[in-house]
């Protein structure tokens with residue numbers, strides 16, 4: 001706590017004014033925040049649609065400096081985690097606050113491995129979907145339904161229940177994701193192979209079949225693992241804030257994660273990776289880039305360069321840099337000449353040299369290159385946001401648990417009401 005404060009002077013417009021002292025709270029990093037909680041008692045609400053200037057909570061999990069392009073998970077830079085760590089170790093870090101020692105790491109990996117199967121009854125759920133259902137629609141439905149099966153991990157007041165729910169969600173998301181893909185192509189579901197690491201197991205369930213043993217390329221498995229890692233958490237983004245809000249009503253963890261999946265689906269958020277690939281396909285060749293850049297700048301055209309811009313980053317998204325390097329490596333190692341990567345690199349060059357993008361500080365974000373790698377790994381476009389959801393599950397759970405294990409109140413924003421004042425019912429013959 002500090003004795004720093006902001007003094008708000010309210011001019012009532014009738015010559016009178018009030019001064020309201022609002023305490024400032026200091027974080028470890030980032031801007032101070034003004035605690036406006038007392039304003040309701042003074043007869044005021046704050047107004048901040050989109051929460052551009054609003055801190056919704058206190059957190060110790062992830063820090064982002066948008067101007068400098070910095071992303072820290074429990075203090076560790078994302079670039080170092082991407083180079084030296086792996087997804088499950090980063091899961092442990094996000095959940096428990098420290099990197100695991102070798103014993104803790106083995107225990108965590110083993111426990112996650114032994115939660116990878118889903119209840120056999122869940123397999124029948126899929127028959128209720130059309131084969132051409134979008135995998136994100138299936139993910140919303142099936143993950144939400146997990147609360148119908150795992151009653152021994154839905155008591156949010158019990159730390160053991162919360163831990164088991166975390167393991168189950170981290171472990172089962174790849175299984176359910178792969179099932180949603182297999183269902184869409186009419187192939188049999190693959191059971192997890194617990195002799196494989198997390199990403200390799202996912203690829204086994206995605207591309208394996210019962211007729212032959214899976215051959216998982218270590219290069220592809222490492223790239224897949226790094227993609228999960230780069231998507232693991234990102235502070236109070238739209239889907240994480242959705243999970244926190246759902247959790248604040250004391251809904252069970254499976255329902256909260258299903259809410260996060262739904263929020264992630266939008267093309268402004270996690271759906272952007274799928275939209276980027278569709279945009280690059282529509283551009284089709286380097287010669288048409290300027291046409292699309294012009295459209296993105298045209299106020300009268302709703303078209304936006306997907307994969308560009310970010311509410312927080314006004315510099316390069318550090319994840320995009322790692323993703324771009326990974327794209328080069330994976331395509332080189334796989335010997336893939338992908339014109340789409342060339343279009344993406346040229347588009348980035350042109351956009352970053354254009355005054356519109358420079359002035360609005362629009363840089364490539366995490367979604368700009370991820371689709372190119374995923375395509376190179378053989379992941380179908382419709383599964384791109386599902387991959388994002390698999391990676392982000394640990395971030396959602398870490399934030400949910402941080403809130404539930406601390407002190408919290410139900411999230412209940414207020415509004416600026418501009419509708420009708422009180423009026424009497426209008427009889428039909430007067431309408």
Ligand code: SDX
Pocket residue numbers: 050233234236237238267268269270272296297303304305306307308309310311312360362365366367
């Ligand atoms: C993710 O929050 C997170 O952390 C999210 C995420 C995470 O890990 O959880 O990082 C993941 O969601 C990344 C973002 C993926 N989305 C996209 O790539 C979709 C394209 N980008 C935009 O729609 C947009 O940039 C947002 C949604 C990402 C951010 O929107 P904001 O902060 O509300 O910004 P804005 O829409 O108010 O735009 C500010 C200005 C506007 O121009 P003016 O009205 O001021 O003249 O910039 C323009 C916009 O028109 N602009 C773009 C643009 N993005 C913003 N113009 C062209 N192309 C774009 N991509």
